[in-house]
Amino acid sequence: MPERLIVVGGDAAGMSAASQARRRRNADDLEIIVFEQSDWVSYSACGEPYYLSGAVSELSQLVARTPEQFWAQNIDARLRHRVTAIDKSAKTVEVEHPDGTASFGYDQLVYATGAAPITPDVAGVDAEGVYSLNTLDDAETIKKAMTGARHGVVIGGGYIGLEVAEAFRVQGLETTLITAGGGVMNRSLDRDMADLATEQIRRTGLRVVTDSRIRDIATEDGRAVGVDCDEFFPGEVIVVGLGTKPEVALAEAAGIPLGPTGAVAVDERQRTAIPGVWAAGDCAEAFHRVSGRPANVHLGTVANKQGRVAGINLGGDHATFPGILGTAITKYLDVEIARTGLTEAEAQEAGLDVAAATTTSTTTAGYWPTAAKLWLKVVAERGSGRLLGAQIVGGPTAGKRIDVLATGIWNEMDGHSFSMMDLSYAPPFSGVWDPVLIAARKAADAAT
Amino acid sequence: MPERLIVVGGDAAGMSAASQARRRRNADDLEIIVFEQSDWVSYSACGEPYYLSGAVSELSQLVARTPEQFWAQNIDARLRHRVTAIDKSAKTVEVEHPDGTASFGYDQLVYATGAAPITPDVAGVDAEGVYSLNTLDDAETIKKAMTGARHGVVIGGGYIGLEVAEAFRVQGLETTLITAGGGVMNRSLDRDMADLATEQIRRTGLRVVTDSRIRDIATEDGRAVGVDCDEFFPGEVIVVGLGTKPEVALAEAAGIPLGPTGAVAVDERQRTAIPGVWAAGDCAEAFHRVSGRPANVHLGTVANKQGRVAGINLGGDHATFPGILGTAITKYLDVEIARTGLTEAEAQEAGLDVAAATTTSTTTAGYWPTAAKLWLKVVAERGSGRLLGAQIVGGPTAGKRIDVLATGIWNEMDGHSFSMMDLSYAPPFSGVWDPVLIAARKAADAAT
Numbered sequence: 001m002p003e004r005l006i007v008v009g010g011d012a013a014g015m016s017a018a019s020q021a022r023r024r025r026n027a028d029d030l031e032i033i034v035f036e037q038s039d040w041v042s043y044s045a046c047g048e049p050y051y052l053s054g055a056v057s058e059l060s061q062l063v064a065r066t067p068e069q070f071w072a073q074n075i076d077a078r079l080r081h082r083v084t085a086i087d088k089s090a091k092t093v094e095v096e097h098p099d100g101t102a103s104f105g106y107d108q109l110v111y112a113t114g115a116a117p118i119t120p121d122v123a124g125v126d127a128e129g130v131y132s133l134n135t136l137d138d139a140e141t142i143k144k145a146m147t148g149a150r151h152g153v154v155i156g157g158g159y160i161g162l163e164v165a166e167a168f169r170v171q172g173l174e175t176t177l178i179t180a181g182g183g184v185m186n187r188s189l190d191r192d193m194a195d196l197a198t199e200q201i202r203r204t205g206l207r208v209v210t211d212s213r214i215r216d217i218a219t220e221d222g223r224a225v226g227v228d229c230d231e232f233f234p235g236e237v238i239v240v241g242l243g244t245k246p247e248v249a250l251a252e253a254a255g256i257p258l259g260p261t262g263a264v265a266v267d268e269r270q271r272t273a274i275p276g277v278w279a280a281g282d283c284a285e286a287f288h289r290v291s292g293r294p295a296n297v298h299l300g301t302v303a304n305k306q307g308r309v310a311g312i313n314l315g316g317d318h319a320t321f322p323g324i325l326g327t328a329i330t331k332y333l334d335v336e337i338a339r340t341g342l343t344e345a346e347a348q349e350a351g352l353d354v355a356a357a358t359t360t361s362t363t364t365a366g367y368w369p370t371a372a373k374l375w376l377k378v379v380a381e382r383g384s385g386r387l388l389g390a391q392i393v394g395g396p397t398a399g400k401r402i403d404v405l406a407t408g409i410w411n412e413m414d415g416h417s418f419s420m421m422d423l424s425y426a427p428p429f430s431g432v433w434d435p436v437l438i439a440a441r442k443a444a445d446a447a448t
Numbered sequence: 449m450p451e452r453l454i455v456v457g458g459d460a461a462g463m464s465a466a467s468q469a470r471r472r473r474n475a476d477d478l479e480i481i482v483f484e485q486s487d488w489v490s491y492s493a494c495g496e497p498y499y500l501s502g503a504v505s506e507l508s509q510l511v512a513r514t515p516e517q518f519w520a521q522n523i524d525a526r527l528r529h530r531v532t533a534i535d536k537s538a539k540t541v542e543v544e545h546p547d548g549t550a551s552f553g554y555d556q557l558v559y560a561t562g563a564a565p566i567t568p569d570v571a572g573v574d575a576e577g578v579y580s581l582n583t584l585d586d587a588e589t590i591k592k593a594m595t596g597a598r599h600g601v602v603i604g605g606g607y608i609g610l611e612v613a614e615a616f617r618v619q620g621l622e623t624t625l626i627t628a629g630g631g632v633m634n635r636s637l638d639r640d641m642a643d644l645a646t647e648q649i650r651r652t653g654l655r656v657v658t659d660s661r662i663r664d665i666a667t668e669d670g671r672a673v674g675v676d677c678d679e680f681f682p683g684e685v686i687v688v689g690l691g692t693k694p695e696v697a698l699a700e701a702a703g704i705p706l707g708p709t710g711a712v713a714v715d716e717r718q719r720t721a722i723p724g725v726w727a728a729g730d731c732a733e734a735f736h737r738v739s740g741r742p743a744n745v746h747l748g749t750v751a752n753k754q755g756r757v758a759g760i761n762l763g764g765d766h767a768t769f770p771g772i773l774g775t776a777i778t779k780y781l782d783v784e785i786a787r788t789g790l791t792e793a794e795a796q797e798a799g800l801d802v803a804a805a806t807t808t809s810t811t812t813a814g815y816w817p818t819a820a821k822l823w824l825k826v827v828a829e830r831g832s833g834r835l836l837g838a839q840i841v842g843g844p845t846a847g848k849r850i851d852v853l854a855t856g857i858w859n860e861m862d863g864h865s866f867s868m869m870d871l872s873y874a875p876p877f878s879g880v881w882d883p884v885l886i887a888a889r890k891a892a893d894a895a896t
Contacts, residue, residue: 047875061815300880301873322868329872367509403871407855420770423851424777425749427495432748
C-alpha cells in the first residue's frame with residue numbers, strides 16, 4: 001500500500017508541495033490528497049485587486065492550475081473540504097465537506113493553511129458592504145458591490161489597501177484610503193519613505209487619511225454607508241486591508257508547535273517539530289537572512305518556494321529553504337514602491353548599528369523624455385558597510401530595481417563593492433551609474 | 449610648485465579621473481589640465497542616437513558637465529586641443545590647438561583617448577552622406593543630413609546600428625539595416641538569441657539584411673545614394689556602425705605597452721607599465737571576471753568607473769577596479785536586448801565546459817494586460833552550475849533584469865542557489881517566480 005500524503009490547504013504552498021512530491025514519487029508509492037475549503041486551488045491572490053480594477057477580465061485567469069490538471073497528475077484535490085482537526089498521535093484529520101464529515105489517515109501531512117485577514121474591532125464591520133479580500137470568492141463579491149457604488153473606502157494602506165484603492169479609482173469610485181499609521185506602506189517602509197510614497201500617491205488625486213482612528217462604520221438599514229473617523233468618509237463599498245495573520249488554529253489545537261512569530265515553527269527542510277508533519281507558506285515561519293531571526297511574511301514568492309522545498313523533501317530528494325529578505329513590490333497607478341531586507345527602524349530594532357542614505361535620481365537618463373523621479377533609501381551596517389536593506393519609491397520601472405539590491409544583500413555585499421558592479425546602462429534605462437550603485441555607495445559612505 | 453596632471457581626452461574616463469583627483473587634492477598641490485580635441489567635454493555618446501530620433505531635443509542635454517563647471521573646480525579643460533605626441537622620458541606632451549602648437553610637461557598623465565569608429569574598406573565610404581556616429585559634432589551632422597532624406601541605411605547591427613536605425617524609423621525614413629553577421633547584435637549574443645532579436649525587430653517593420661557582403665556605396669556626383677550588396681538598398685543618409693577600436697596610436701608611438709586585446713594594459717589601479725602614466729576607459733583593458741582574461745569593451749559604465757579609480761589613486765587614496773562582466777543593454781522600439789557575462793560561444797572559446805538553457809516567459813504575470821514575451825538564455829558551468837552569462841530579448845521592462853543576473857554572476861552564484869533568492873513579485877511586474885529565477889534553475893539543471 002502506498003504512503004498517504006495529506007495536504008491541508010490547496011493554494012501556492014500546498015499545491016507546490018504536492019506537485020514536487022508527485023514528480024518524484026508515483027501514485028503506487030505515494031497517494032496525495034489535498035483538502036481545500038474554497039472553490040479554487042492554486043490561484044493568484046495577488047491578482048485579485050486587478051480583477052477589481054478590470055485589468056484582469058476573468059477570475060479564471062487568476063487560476064494557475066485547475067483541479068482537473070492536478071487530478072491528471074494523480075493529485076486528488078478536493079474542493080469545499082475543510083479540515084477541522086488534526087490528530088498527530090493517530091495521524092488522522094477530520095474533514096467537513098458538502099455531504100458531511102469524514103476522517104482520513106495520513107503518513108505525511110503538509111500544513112499549508114495560509115493566512116486570514118485581520119478585521120478591526122469596530123461597530124459596523126459586519127455590515128453589508130464591508131469586505132476583506134482574500135479568496136477569489138471575495139473578489140467576485142467585491143466586484144459586484146462596486147457596480148453602482150459611487151464612493152469607496154479602503155481601510156489600511158498596505159499592499160492590498162493600495163491595490164484596492166487603485167481599483168476603486170480606475171473604476172471611477174470617489175475613494176478614501178484610511179490608515180492608522182503615518183502614511184501608506186508604513187509597516188514596510190521607514191517613515192521618511194512612507195511619507196514620500198504618500199505624497200506621490202496623493203498627487204494622483206487619491207484622498208489618503210493618515211494617523212486616523214476609526215470610530216465606527218456607519219450603516220443605514222444594515223448596509224455600510226461610510227466610515228467615521230474625526231471626519232466622515234462616505235463609502236457604499238468598504239474594503240478592509242489591515243493585513244493578515246497566519247492561520248494556525250488547527251496547528252495549535254493539534255499541538256504542532258508555533259515559533260516566536262506566532263506562525264508554525266519549521267526547520268530549513270520545512271519540517272515541523274512533529275514527525276511526518278511539514279508546514280509551508282503564510283502559516284509557517286521563515287528564517288530572515290539579515291536579522292537572523294524567524295520571520296513570518298505573507299508573500300506568494302515565499303509560499304511557492306517553501307512548498308517546493310517541502311515537496312522535494314517529501315519526494316525523497318534533499319532541499320533546504322535558504323531564508324528570506326522580505327522583498328516585496330507594489331504600485332499605485334504610476335507610483336511604484338518596493339523594499340527588501342530590513343528598514344532602518346527594523347535594523348535598529350534587531351540590535352544592528354546602522355547608517356542610511358537616501359538618494360533622489362531618475363528612472364532613466366535625466367534627459368530621457370520619460371525620466372521619472374526615483375527615491376532610493378539604502379541601509380548599511382556601521383563599520384563594515386554591509387548592505388542590510390533598501391526601499392524604493394518612484395515612477396515606472398523604479399520598483400523592480402529592488403531585485404538587484406536584494407541580490408547584493410543576499411550575498412552580503414558591502415555597499416562600496418556593490419557600487420562598482422558592472423550593471424547595464426543605456427539612456428532609456430538608467431543613468432550611466434545606475435541609481436542602485438549610487439545609493440549603495442552613499443549608504444556605505446555614511447556607514448564607514 | 450604643484451604637481452601637474454595632464455589628462456588626454458575629456459570624456460567620461462578622463463573627466464571622472466580629473467574630478468576625483470581634484471576632490472582629494474587642491475590646486476596648490478595638483479594642477480590639472482585636460483586636453484580634448486573636440487568642442488565638448490563630459491558628454492553622453494550613448495545619448496546621441498536619441499538626438500537623431502528626437503527623443504532628446506538639444507545636443508546640450510547630452511552634456512553632463514560643461515567646461516565652465518570644470519574650470520570652477522580648477523580643472524583646466526581645454527577644447528580643440530589635440531595631443532599629438534607623448535614623450536614618456538621627458539614627461540612632456542605635444543599639443544595642437546587652433547592657434548598653433550605647444551609642449552607641456554607633466555608629472556602624472558591619464559591616457560583617456562577613447563575609441564574610434566571602424567570604417568569599412570569599400571568604395572564610396574568617403575562620399576557625402578556617409579557618416580559614423582562618435583562625437584556630438586557627428587550627431588549634429590547626421591541630424592542635418594536626415595532632414596529631407598527619404599531613405600536611410602545603417603551598416604552594422606550592434607548597439608549604435610540598432611539605435612540609429614530606430615532614429616531613422618522614428619523620423620520617417622524608409623530604413624535598411626545591413627549586417628555582415630547572422631542577425632542583429634551577433635557579437636553580443638549567441639546566434640540563437642541574435643536570431644530571436646532579429647525576428648522581433650523585423651516584426652516592427654524594419655528591413656534587416658543579414659549575412660550580407662557590401663560591394664560598395666553607390667554615389668551620384670560624389671553623394672551617396674545607397675548601398676550595393678547582392679541587392680541595392682537606397683539611402684541618402686548612411687550611417688556606419690561597425691563598432692569601435694581603442695584609440696592607441698599615441699600610446700603605441702610613445703611606447704606605453706598595450707595588452708593582448710590591443711588596448712593599453714593597466715593594473716587594477718589603472719596604472720600602465722610606465723610610471724606616472726595611467727589609462728582608463730575605451731582605450732584601456734579591463735579584467736573580465738568570468739573569463740579571467742583581459743578584455744576591452746567600449747562602454748560608458750566601465751569608462752566612468754575606471755576613470756574614477758584612476759582619479760582616486762591620483763588623489764592619494766586607494767581604489768581598485770574590480771573588473772567587468774560586459775553587461776550591456778539596448779532597445780529597438782519596444783524590443784529590449786541585454787547581456788552580461790559570457791555567451792555560450794564566448795564561454796566555450798574561453799575553454800569553459802558549459803551548458804545553457806533558454807526560457808520563454810513574460811515580463812509580467814501572464815494574465816497582466818501588458819504582458820510581453822521575454823526570452824532569457826543563461827549559461828552555466830558544467831559540474832558546479834556556476835552562472836557564467838545571460839542574454840535577454842523581450843518587451844518593455846525585460847532588459848534591466850540583466851542586472852539581477854549580473855549581480856548573481858558577480859558573486860559567483862550557482863544557478864540553483866540563485867533560483868531560491870527572495871526577489872520581488874506582484875502581477876504588474878513578474879510572475880511569482882521571476883523569469884531570472886526560472887532561467888537560472890534550468891541552466892543549472894542542464895549543467896549538473
